[in-house]
């Protein structure tokens with residue numbers, strides 16, 4: 001496909017996403033229906049769509065509208081590309097720009113340049129203070145690809161050498177002993193020997209740092225109370241902890257046995273009934289707004305409403321209230337979100353401590369793209 005044909009595909013996909021279709025599902029549907037598109041084309045269309053969703057407001061201003069054509073026109077102007085080369089009308093290229101389209105568009109205002117909805121920008125301005133603008137700017141960029149090395153199977157250097165044999169370059173990161181940042185060949189990861197043999201897992205740097213801060217080595221009994229696909233459970237099992245996994249929606253743990261087998265981890269899944277017992281560590285990796293991960297799921301920031309945020313705050317409080325009964329005296333309750341909102345993080349913990357005074361703060365980590373990768377929060381509470 002030519003760059004112009006890829007842009008034409010992105011226009012169609014963006015129109016459907018703006019009409020309410022989830023971005024990921026729409027891209028998969030396009031790829032399945034477009035047999036002529038090679039892997040390079042699929043990657044380029046995906047990048048163009050996701051880059052544009054990350055910068056939706058500023059590109060809409062530059063292109064003079066929120067429809068797919070205006071957004072791609074805004075993308076051309078944002079990147080300093082000549083729109084006439086894309087909107088050529090030749091072959092599978094988009095039809096030429098009309099005079100009205102050529103005349104439309106202006107530089108984004110300061111608010112539009114944050115590429116956040118106003119109500120979210122206002123909240124984050126209050127919550128992040130002086131870091132707001134640098135964090136907002138960072139959230140307009142693509143996120144790096146991070147790997148967690150499974151220490152139970154390989155050293156970081158051995159995993160790196162294995163990846164290199166499959167044409168994947170990755171750099172160790174000093175902020176976490178398990179972290180590798182992929183610098184080339186990311187699209188080969190799933191087919192690589194290192195992945196197949198359980199030497200590595202895809203996991204962002206921030207949750208790796210947060211998991212590494214949990215005192216959970218051999219002999220520590222950990223309950224992952226919101227296990228989902230098991231990213232945190234696997235990270236803790238790799239550090240030698242004995243991990244039990246539970247999720248209110250057991251179907252969300254469907255991938256965990258396969259991932260655990262690949263990693264050589266022995267994780268007990270509680271599928272029927274609720275977990276019981278006194279655990280040394282109970283991890284609550286709660287559902288959240290996901291505001292820290294909007295570089296990876298940029299359509300989500302345009303969908304989130306204030307009501308959604310209120311609803312998720314209530315679920316988080318309820319999960320914390322349920323989890324307290326499972327922590328042994330002297331044990332640790334760990335609360336994690338991938339959110340930048342204070343209401344989901346520090347304020348949620350402050351009201352938890354009002355309700356459960358037998359717990360006390362031990363430590364906390366707040367991570368933003370300025371100091372790690374995804375926005376992330378972890379609070380470690382002692383019972």
Ligand SMILES: C[S@@+](CC[C@H](N)C(=O)[O-])C[C@H]1O[C@@H](n2cnc3c(N)ncnc32)[C@H](O)[C@@H]1O
Pocket residue numbers: 225226227228229230231232233246247248249252285286287288315318319
């Ligand atoms: C952020 S995801 C967990 C991601 C997972 N820990 C990982 O690392 O891959 C939150 C999970 O909490 C689960 N959940 C929602 N409500 C819950 C509740 N009341 N109790 C326990 N888990 C709940 C969801 O089903 C979802 O799988």
